Amino acid sequence: MNQNEIEIVRNKRLLCYEQYKSLVPKDHWNALKSTLSSDNDLRKGVEIFVAEIDRKIAGSIVLFPGKMKAYEWATDAPDYPEIRMLAVDKEWRGKGLGRALIQHCMERASKQGYKEVGLHTAEFMTSAISLYTKMNFEHMPELDFEPANDGIIVKGFRYALAE
Numbered sequence: 001m002n003q004n005e006i007e008i009v010r011n012k013r014l015l016c017y018e019q020y021k022s023l024v025p026k027d028h029w030n031a032l033k034s035t036l037s038s039d040n041d042l043r044k045g046v047e048i049f050v051a052e053i054d055r056k057i058a059g060s061i062v063l064f065p066g067k068m069k070a071y072e073w074a075t076d077a078p079d080y081p082e083i084r085m086l087a088v089d090k091e092w093r094g095k096g097l098g099r100a101l102i103q104h105c106m107e108r109a110s111k112q113g114y115k116e117v118g119l120h121t122a123e124f125m126t127s128a129i130s131l132y133t134k135m136n137f138e139h140m141p142e143l144d145f146e147p148a149n150d151g152i153i154v155k156g157f158r159y160a161l162a163e
Contacts, residue, residue, distance in 0.1 A: 119132065119137065
């Protein structure tokens, strides 16, 4: 991503996640919305990747390096990178764009010497969970948590990178 594209990426990200607004309590949605548009993705070492189609951003993803807290509510930082905020425009879903963005993050993490990569996704994001499962990410129940104490579980996944 070019630095001048950050607002475009964040606005598109919010539009992509808007579909979940009616599935969660208002406070949960407001917290998610705040996270999606925070400056957390501009911290040193964090990388934002975009997929462009016809010179327009059609999707984006964020890769947090290992040993950095990727979540505001986390108490510790994992040794491996965390993939966050995958967002694909509605018109491009189901065409492999999300998979390509995730694969790019996995390749990037591998080139940086990491042995695994992780991510978290809310239980109501069923299409994301399906994609991660098809890509052989392993659900790690010990990484699950409930950030807003509202019954909504955020599930942790990890993937062992090829040596």
